[in-house]
């Protein structure tokens with residue numbers, strides 16, 4: 323292999339020309355010589371640090387699940403939110419009934435919060451006055467201020483009765499959406515969470531006559 327021509331030979335470095343401590347390996351390939359040097363410390367330490375660092379990273383990333391990518395982090399957060407919402411729904415439903423919702427609908431604070439949600443999420447289809455009409459134009463929703471309901475009629479109620487709305491049915495319908503998903507009334511539970519669904523239910527109910535409500539339990543009485 324090391325057929326060195328006369329011409330190449332003149333260009334080869336001779337060991338005695340090198341500074342002390344710099345060695346050459348004995349072979350020459352195609353006129354190329356090779357140093358025989360220990361790698362510099364900075365180079366070796368970079369390599370060692372990288373190897374150790376990679377080991378630490380491998381453990382942290384693959385074994386302990388740190389440094390997740392955005393998608394995994396997002397999925398984890400969404401999972402946490404739905405777990406929290408389910409717990410919130412459970413505790414809210416434990417104390418939520420028609421009376422509680424009617425009472426919320428007579429409470430200006432709940433109604434005001436419900437109005438904010440309604441204005442943001444529902445107005446486009448049900449209109450600001452709940453009539454689902456804007457002037458002459460029929461909006462995609464159905465009226466929520468009338469005495470007739472598709473899904474939320476109080477059982478046994480006829481339009482001549484004073485009260486036709488069933489608050490828990492309204493809550494359930496807003497939370498879970500229309501039983502017919504092609505109609506365009508989506509489930510809002512995921513987006514709003516149960517407390518805000520209750521608030522917007524109270525806002526809708528504030529347009530309706532309430533049944534006579536039992537006085538609120540008065541915990542200040544002895």
Ligand code: HEC
Nearest residue numbers: 443444447462463464471472473474496500502505506507
């Ligand atoms: C994209 C349009 C759209 C939006 C936005 C929308 N709705 Fe609806 N909503 C509808 C339609 C359409 C129906 C009728 C569904 C059916 O017939 O199955 C409906 C039905 C309802 C009903 C049942 C009415 C009944 O007669 O039983 C309630 C209550 C209701 N919506 C409340 C809300 C609230 C509260 C919001 C906002 C959080 C909202 N909707 C947002 C389109 C919409």
